[in-house]
Amino acid sequence: MKVSLILTCLISLVSFAQTEKSNVLMIVFDDLNDFISPMGGHSQSTTPNFKALADDSVVFKNAHSNAPVCSPSRASFMTGVHPYSSRNYGFKNAFANSVLKNSKTLPQYMQENNYKTYSAGKIFHGKVKGVWDEVGVEVDYGPLAHNGKKSTLHPSNPAALAPFGALDSTYAPLSDVPVVPASADAPGHSGWMNAKWGQAMPFKYNSESDRDLLNDEKTLQWFQKKLKSMEQQGHDEPFFMALGYIRPHTPLVVPDKYFDMFPLDKVKLPTRKQDDLEDTNYSSASGNSSRGIKIYEALQTEEDALRRYTQAYLASIAFADDMLGQTIDALEKSSFNDNTIVILFSDHGYHVGEKNNVWKYTLWEDSTRVPFMIKHPKYKNNAGTIVSHPISLVDVFPTIKDFCQLTGDTRKHASGAPLDGHSVKTFLENPNSTQWQGPDVAMTMLDSYTSKLPEKQNIAVRSKDFRYIRYANGEEELYDHRRDPHEWANLASNPEYASVKSQLQTSMKKELAQAHKPSSQVSNTSTKASGETWKDTYFKKHPEADTNKDGELSWPEFHQHKKTNT
Structure with a gap:
């Protein structure tokens, strides 16, 4: 009888261990480029804690943002919906978008699968109410x-x-x-x-x-206290915890000790090429209004201004590295460590003078490429390995869904979109896997402001070895990363690369063909203002009023059509 009871208990414990769900700690940095030691973007960058986590993780060296500016990027990885499906490419309120507001966010989906959800710092761009069980620290970019x-x-x-x-x-x-x-x-x-x-x-x-504490220091402090509180309370529910560290987003203001790590007279400017943009036609493609170029030019008006800016960016990354180190230290000292998956990435990259830009929101490598690493207790045997296959941030949601065995529709309503990304779990199992179900390129999009149609945006695709850019005005760029990691030589018109360009154009078209098609022009009309509902009704009767053929009737188009036809 005793033997039978012991066997029953052992079987129950094994069954519990097999069904126990993993916790997830998602760490998101803001405007963090490749200036960390695991990526080697700047020789003076001092980031021992990023290096330590990389040594314990599978590192994706070819990961990219789907829209290299905060709002659309965060909307894409928090819903798993690519900008080509949501048509949310730029600076508008993401969750006023008809597709995104009808798609579940990652924390909502986790809650439906019996996860407790917590956040602190910047995760979404702006507040999205009712999706977290607890918000520990609100966002403040200061001081200013x-x-x-x-x-x-x-x-x-x-x-x-x-x-x-x-x-x-x-x-x-x-x-x-x-x-x-x-x-x-x-x-x-x-x-x-x-x-x-x-x-x-x-x-x-x-x-x-x-x-006073900086916002990131408050986020760290909240996390440390939260872990201890959960331990003391015997927390036994799986959790999804998202920490959003703001630095190195501007303002680049951190304690002096981080600036002292980079004496100004020793600071090296990022590698640049004189007249780098001459072969790009970037100015005409961007409408001669690039914010990044203008900030770069403003920094040329005072001696050493760009050097001081570079020093401040390096100092902010060193500060971010300190926040990361203390975060991981708190997790490793807790009882949750052995059952917690750590996923770290940035929302997009950042130029610090490269391509004559100081900002983000371009289609070049410095702006689209992001740090991305996953530490998973189950895959310790592959810790420290590197994946070179291109992936993108829209893969975050399906990866967590796969790891945590989440089930159910990821849409709230038929007007939402299904997940566009793919789980990268196969690369944790085998970093050199050829069995991934995702695409061979990572796609990044910028708003053209001329149309909402995906194919009429400014678009880049990044393969293992090449980057191809096609602007909305038809201008093209092509870079061979095997020989030109700085993207200095535009090969788009080089006949020797015609077949490569053709292949990447085909990959771009294939990705665009995957875009979610809205189920109807009118989504949730009951929540629309009466004028918008009336305009939608007019559009149904007069589809020709959509003069730019982007599938949406703007008010100017409405007024012009009505004026012309009355």
């Missing part, structure tokens, strides 16, 4: 200088940066407390201010030991 009325340019930064706003223009050590003099328009202000939209709250800084 203030003129007594609003955030303003830091006095230590070039005046030519003022048109780009305080957020993207600020880079300084935390000890460089701004003193903004009074002007005709504002009373002036001494001291840092937080940057939470609509809330001008002072950020105290007297010394390194007597100051």
Whole structure:
């Protein structure tokens, strides 16, 4: 009888171990490019904690954002819906989009599969209410200088940066407390201010030991306390926890000790080529309005301004590395470590002078490529290996779905879209696998502002060895990464690469053919304003009113058609 009871208990324990679901810790950095030691983007970058995690992970060296700017990128990896399906390419509110608002977010889907969901810091771009069980820390990009009325340019930064706003223009050590003099328009202000939209709250800084915490430090502190609290309470439900660290997003303001790691006279500027854009036609393709080029030009107006900016970006990455190290240390000291999958990535890359750009939102490697690594307790045998096959951030959702054996429709409504990405689990099982079900290229899109049709956007595809770019105006670029990692030589018109270009064009068309087709022009009309509903009805009767043939009737098109036909 005793033997039988022991066997029953053992069988029950084995069964429990087999069905126990993994926890997921997702760590998202903002505007982090390849300036980390596992990727080798800058020889002076000091990131021992990124290196340590890479040594314990499977590293995807050819991972890319699907839209290299915050809002559409985060919408894509948090819903698993590619911009070609959502038609959300740029800066509009992602969750006002009819496809995305009818698709489940990752935390909602996890909740439906009996996961507890927690977040701290920046995960979505803006608030998405009701999708987390607990939000530990709200987002604040600060601190920033203030003129007594609003955030303003830091006095230590070039005046030519003022048109780009305080957020993207600020880079300084935390000890460089701004003193903004009074002007005709504002009373002036001494001291840092937080940057939470609509809330001008002072950020105290007297010394390194007597100051307020930065947003990322609050996120880290919340995580450390949350793990201890969960242990003390005997938390036994699987959890999905997302930590969004803001640095190295601007403002590039971190404690002095991180700046001290990079003495200004020793800072090396990123590798650049004079007249790099001459063979790209980028200016005409972007409508001569590239924010990144303008910021780069503004940084040329003062001696050493770009060097100081590079120092601040490196310092911000060193700060981010410190946050990562303490995060992983807290996890490894907890009882959850052996059953927690760690997935780390950035929402997109960032230019620090390369291609005459200082920003993001281009279709070149520096802007689209992201760090991406997965530490999975089950695949320790492959820790430290590298995957060279291209993947993209839209693969995050299906990968977690696969790892955690999640079930159910990922759409809220038929107007939502199914997952566009593919699980990368096969690469954890075999980093050199040829059995992946996903595409051979990673696709990135920028809004053309001329049409909503996917095929009429600015598009890049990245294969294992090549990058092909096709702008909405028909201009093309092609780069051979085997010989040209900096993308200095545009080979699009080189006859020796005609077959390569043709293959990549075919891959691009194949990906675009996968785009979700809206089930109808009218989605959730009951939630629309009456004018929008009326316009949709008009569109059904007069499809020819859609003059740019993008599948949507804009108000200007409506008014023009009505004027012409009445």
